[in-house]
Amino acid sequence: MERLVFLLSTGLARGAVLALFALSLVIVYRAARAVNFAQAAMAIVPVYVAFAVTSASGSYWLGLASALVVGALLGAVVERWLLRLVPQDNPLPGIIVAIGLVMVLQAGLAIAFGPDHRPVHAPFSQRPFEIAGVGVLSPYDLFVLVVAAVVMGSLAILFNRTSVGLQLRAAAFAPETSRLLGVRVPRMVTLGWMLSIATAALAALLLVPTGLGLDPHAADVLFVNAFAAAVIGGLDSPVGALVAGLVVGVLASLVTGYASAATAPLAVLALLTVVLLVRPHGLFAAREARTA
């Protein structure tokens, strides 16, 4: 029982990070109708910047803010000056360019900072609270959950309650109709990339202190699990990313705790397979449209 409570609570905190990263994949998929295979490499660049800023200034918060800003800028630069130049009529050239970008970014980071793991300290203790002798969430886990909730809440408000959010959604669903209503669609695509990479950078920043430390591949496994979560939830669905991210996080934590860490990816893969067999478009995919 104690073990179950502990595994559930850590799973929830890991799941929140997964959900955040999955959400970033959903945002970019909705904006550009493309799965961004460079998401992990693009997310880890701002984390290095945050690490450097934190080391230089001594402030975790300044590092966090710089990761968000650099993430957004990187998203804009990659979309505006790289992917927009790639032929759009089929997805393959974009995917190949993204994979090339992964190699360039990760090799660049290894050249600039070295390929070793760098220990990263969390801003709060990672020692779990004990309630009636049972270890539950640590202060850092709580921080992760709060940050994830605040970011998701803010994104939900942005997308559903503001004029920019309405334009972002319309541009994603119906680009030509949106242009006819005066929506600057290319600008909305750039904005989608900025939001997406900033969110992904935040997720990677939250993850790094809980793992082995910072290296150019530190977000790779996060990307794989978050991609699985995004597909399970439905690539088009922010709510799906949230729910599936939490489910995958808890599942991986339980399997790691009761079986072994090596089994966890297989469990995620099994869940993905079952969901794709039963609902190929994901659990929260949009309902069918009336055609008559």
Place this chain on the structure above:
Amino acid sequence: MSTLTIEKLTVGYGDGAPVLDGLELEVPDGAVVALLGANGAGKTTLLRSLMGLAPVRDGRVLLDGTDLTALSTEDRVRRGLALVPEGRSVVVELTVAENLRLGTCWKKGRKNKGPAREAAVGQMYELFEPLARRRDAAGHTLSGGERQMLALARALVGEPDVLLLDEPSLGLAPLVVAQLLGVLRDQAAATGLTVLLAEQNVTGALSVADRGVVLSLGEVVADRPAAELAADPALRHAYLGF
């Protein structure tokens, strides 16, 4: 004042023969002009090229003497042009209210906020009662008639100077068509809106238009007052097939 002038417009896709070849047309301020012609006459291409969505090879599009030819679609909207494209172009993933709000999104400052926007949207609900009842329904749950109403309302809510409509009556029941064209005529009369209405439904279009322009193979073959055009059996036979 919103006169739409089309000068020597040549439009073509790829290397093929031009769909419109040196077309000349003027739609004066406040006029309702019906654009008639068989399938393939170039009606849709003309409307799309006015919005910057079809490849113009030569010629100019002027709004009150200002050349729009080099402007993007989004900027033409900001100058006062609006197109309701063929096929009920509702964003089906958004609700009725969101679709309507989208129609005012490009406006800057106060006109896109709170009371001003709500008043504009409220006016549309008065014009189209079925939309008011379904304001929170997603676009994909609407019927064909409701979708066309929403597409028209969404164009009107942006208060354009020139409204271009591409076959609004396509596939709709006569009663709904009569209602839509009635609203269009009343709006044009009340606000001085300039309208260019492309239609296969000749009788319906000529009943609300002041003038009819017949297009055949990319050229204007007739340009007359609507009543005169409706009463000319030879012309109807030759170009409109009835």
